[in-house]
Amino acid sequence: MHEFALTDDLLKLARDEAERAGLARIDKIIVRIGGLSGVFPDSIEFAFEFLKRENEVTADAELVIEKIPGCAKCSNCGKVFELDRLFLFCPECEIPTLEIIDGRDFLLVSIEGEEKSEGGVKASLEAGDENG
Numbered sequence: 058m059h060e061f062a063l064t065d066d067l068l069k070l071a072r073d074e075a076e077r078a079g080l081a082r083i084d085k086i087i088v089r090i091g092g093l094s095g096v097f098p099d100s101i102e103f104a105f106e107f108l109k110r111e112n113e114v115t116a117d118a119e120l121v122i123e124k125i126p127g128c129a130k131c132s133n134c135g136k137v138f139e140l141d142r143l144f145l146f147c148p149e150c151e152i153p154t155l156e157i158i159d160g161r162d163f164l165l166v167s168i169e170g171e172e173k174s175e176g177g178v179k180a181s182l183e184a185g186d187e188n189g
């Protein structure tokens with residue numbers, strides 16, 4: 058399942074971005090998954106929940122997925138239409154003259170998080186022995 062490797066890369070990238078932006082923790086990671094990217098959103102979600110815990114920066118992060126439908130344009134008749142798989146034939150011309158114009162992305166859109174506190178220690182450790 059290559060989604061694990063992709064998600065691992067995504068989390069690393071998000072942590073790099075957080076480091077650059079001065080974020081101590083990431084609350085939200087927004088990604089875009091195109092319908093023609095070959096990436097399954099459900100698998101990414103599954104891998105994300107598993108892998109985010111490996112690093113405290115992303116441990117509580119929420120994953121938001123923007124699903125972008127595949128979109129192609131026929132270079133013969135100019136027709137633009139959505140498609141959910143890589144099917145390179147124009148429905149009008151029925152010849153393989155398509156140019157994929159959207160839907161192949163799997164990318165990090167943005168991250169949101171908590172800034173590192175300059176002046177002191179923001180987090181406090183609670184010593185308790187609650188159930189659970």
Ligand SMILES: [Zn+2]
Nearest residue numbers: 131134147150
């Ligand atoms: Zn066409």
